[in-house]
Amino acid sequence: MNPQTLIAKRVALELQPGMLVNLGIGIPTLVANHVPAGIDVFFQSENGLIGTGPVPEPGFAHPKLTDAGGQAVSALPGACTFDSAFSFGLMRGGHVDMTVLGGLQVDGGGHLSNWMIPGKLVPGMGGAMDLVTGAKQVVVAMQHTAKGKPKIVSKCSLPLTSLRPVDLIVTEMAVIAVVAGRLRLQEVAPGVSVDAVLAATEAALEVPEHVPSMPV
């Protein structure tokens, strides 16, 4: 299984029936492909849609039915559309149960940086700051390292997305929970040792006596 698929599959196990979920672009988008059987969730696109469905078959796309990246999507039965003020009211108002976002860095306190690399890449925060500030549960889905360097660091060197800590970090190596401002190793990926996770992580991790393998 490639790292992205593994991460998406593990994140999908966090979904509960009836949740309203916002998926960011990149790995988070893949989560929609791995929703466990029997679990019905609502996916929100921040450009104004609840009930986002898969990419339509050729010839059935509509140019005015898109996701937040401007790509054609379908709408599931029961879908609804709304304006951007409403869409962000859903987030800040605590109506979005879970958001899954990509990350550049997460620090030892669970703070996320995911919107700019000063001097290099300035895409803008888009909806990320509102999502991390307002969603009930924030999950970061990202690769554990970038070019061999840890992305889970003691302190973020990149600009923060929010002061609000995330709740869960899912990588191709581990699941790490943020509990009371500290990181706790919750699971390791199949075939990955606790030592390997610690070696690829700069931030301090609490390691319980028994660390189970990801149930993927």
Added chain:
Amino acid sequence: MKRISLEDAVAAIPDGASLVVGGFVGVGTPERLCDELVRQGRRDLTLITNDTARPGMGVGKLISARCVRKVITSHIGLNPETQQQMHAGSLEVELVPQGSLVERIRCGGFGLGGVLTPTGLGTLAEEGKRRIEVDGKDYLLETALTADFALVHAMFADYSGNLRYLLTARNFNPIVAMAGSRVMATADHIVPVGVISPDDVMTPAAVVDHIVANH
């Protein structure tokens, strides 16, 4: 003059004007108004809009043609030309969290001075903004935005100017339509009054100044 030609609508927009424009990555953007602003060579515009789309698409055309001096927006990541002009110093970019941007525009259109939001606290988005405590919780004061012109695009406009948007092309449009001193709308279909039933009108004709003629 409610019904107006594309050329006359854009001729009414002077160099240096401020524009608040609907659309999200080019979806629901008044594309023909952008084309005509480029054709008429407008300069030094201030643009308030969710994102700068992609080169050759939506408001991205205004960026490419260097019609814009300043843009207030939430995302420029899909348009490398915005980033190039920003780094070169020819384009001023003010980045605002998306939910705060739409609320600032809503405040402008709804007669409010600003809105208190927790979004952006302790981040670069707080720079230059006031922090206000209410009932023991901190918020940022995000102030209202208005513009000389609001440019929107609807699926349907009726002859009187009622607008109805389609699917995710609604996005910023109904909020934007409230925040311009003069409101110009384009539509995929211009239809007789009554085709849009009262409950389906998303922007009332009373706030729309111009319906731009289709070809």
